[in-house]
Amino acid sequence: MTTVARFEIKYLQYMDEKGRFISNDVPPAFARDLDSLKQLYRDMNLIRVMDQKAYALQRTGKMGTYPAATGQEAIGVGFGSAMTKEDVLVPYYRGQASMVQHGIRIEEVLLYWGGYEIGCDYQNAKQDFPIAVPIATQSLHACGVAKAIQMRGEKRCVFTEIGEGGTSQGDFYEAINVAGIWNLGVVFIINNNQWAISVPSKIQTNCETYAQKAIGAGIECIQVDGNDIVAVKAASEKAAEKARNGGGPTVIECISLRLCDHTTADDATRYRPEGELDDGWTKEPIIRLRKYLESKGTWGQEDEETMLKELAEQVQDAVDNYLNTPADPSEAMFDYLYAELPERTLAQRELAILRGSELTASKPRGAK
Numbered sequence: 001m002t003t004v005a006r007f008e009i010k011y012l013q014y015m016d017e018k019g020r021f022i023s024n025d026v027p028p029a030f031a032r033d034l035d036s037l038k039q040l041y042r043d044m045n046l047i048r049v050m051d052q053k054a055y056a057l058q059r060t061g062k063m064g065t066y067p068a069a070t071g072q073e074a075i076g077v078g079f080g081s082a083m084t085k086e087d088v089l090v091p092y093y094r095g096q097a098s099m100v101q102h103g104i105r106i107e108e109v110l111l112y113w114g115g116y117e118i119g120c121d122y123q124n125a126k127q128d129f130p131i132a133v134p135i136a137t138q139s140l141h142a143c144g145v146a147k148a149i150q151m152r153g154e155k156r157c158v159f160t161e162i163g164e165g166g167t168s169q170g171d172f173y174e175a176i177n178v179a180g181i182w183n184l185g186v187v188f189i190i191n192n193n194q195w196a197i198s199v200p201s202k203i204q205t206n207c208e209t210y211a212q213k214a215i216g217a218g219i220e221c222i223q224v225d226g227n228d229i230v231a232v233k234a235a236s237e238k239a240a241e242k243a244r245n246g247g248g249p250t251v252i253e254c255i256s257l258r259l260c261d262h263t264t265a266d267d268a269t270r271y272r273p274e275g276e277l278d279d280g281w282t283k284e285p286i287i288r289l290r291k292y293l294e295s296k297g298t299w300g301q302e303d304e305e306t307m308l309k310e311l312a313e314q315v316q317d318a319v320d321n322y323l324n325t326p327a328d329p330s331e332a333m334f335d336y337l338y339a340e341l342p343e344r345t346l347a348q349r350e351l352a353i354l355r356g357s358e359l360t361a362s363k364p365r366g367a368k
């Protein structure tokens with residue numbers, strides 16, 4: 001017997017949980033620039049503040065279900081900041097960090113989760129896709145976009161994110177297969193936050209890593225510390241550059257931990273083992289970058305307080321815009337799916353208009 005092929009999975013981490021650069025690899029250029037790191041620190045904090053506010057909106061009946069990304073901010077901010085304006089983002093429901101990073105407005109994210117169709121009509125990112133709630137469907141959409149880019153001969157790439165649980169779906173395997181064989185410029189980000197609602201990642205697959213699923217599709221892959229924004233951004237920049245230049249797809253598995261409930265409709269205390277959160281909070285991405293910035297003498301308590309105050313104001317402005325948006329009329333649910341409504345749906349739309357007028361359809365969400 002002979003060996004016909006060998007594979008290995010590389011792991012990338014630059015910064016440990018104490019905020020020390022531990023890698024023998026030379027850090028990428030952005031990581032040697034303290035202003036760039038400070039900006040990334042601010043961007044991650046923005047998502048944390050936004051998530052807290054979104055939870056409060058849901059809890060006070062002013063918004064629908066919301067999936068926070070607490071503890072996973074380095075993933076979305078990391079790969080979102082590796083994207084150019086021309087690149088296309090095909091997000092999943094826990095994708096607010098990359099969405100905001102790519103120019104989608106905070107109020108648009110809130111509007112989506114508040115049930116507004118205009119939440120998907122991104123003013124500053126027209127090319128980006130609506131949030132995909134059906135698991136793994138976005139992986140195939142991303143391949144479709146990348147195929148169009150390839151046919152037009154454009155120098156752009158596509159980023160799409162998926163939870164580790166979502167990679168069990170057929171759509172994901174079909175997507176990485178077609179991305180491999182058609183050499184599509186897609187970067188698949190696996191957000192391995194250790195949980196698919198109450199199913200721990202360890203019993204989701206028999207693979208040692210989620211990254212290695214790419215090997216079956218013949219595409220390059222890497223596993224990174226998803227709590228280390230330097231590693232996430234560095235791996236994403238490399239994969240994006242390759243994709244834009246015709247080098248094909250990459251799968252990047254980012255290891256992190258969900259430090260919040262799955263969504264506002266979940267109670268993780270019912271399945272999470274004791275102690276997991278305590279340990280998780282020592283490894284989360286924001287504190288480690290703060291420790292690094294402090295160790296360089298470039299960040300202190302005053303900077304922190306000023307930043308948090310500014311971010312709270314920024315998020316509150318977005319919340320006010322959200323709350324002051326008149327509610328979509330009931331018939332809006334019919335208005336964005338077809339160019340021309342089929343006959344039978346027309347009747348349903350008429351009914352929705354009739355019913356809608358009985359409700360307080362045009363009342364802004366924030367109205368008493």
Ligand SMILES: Cc1ncc(C[n+]2csc(CCOP(=O)(O)OP(=O)(O)O)c2C)c(N)n1
Binds near residue numbers: 162163164165195196
């Ligand atoms: C096709 C489909 N099946 C089931 C669901 C219900 N569902 C919502 S989230 C979820 C778990 C997903 O976990 P994972 O992919 O790990 O992502 P995470 O939510 O942890 O980011 C499931 C099964 C769905 N949204 N779509």
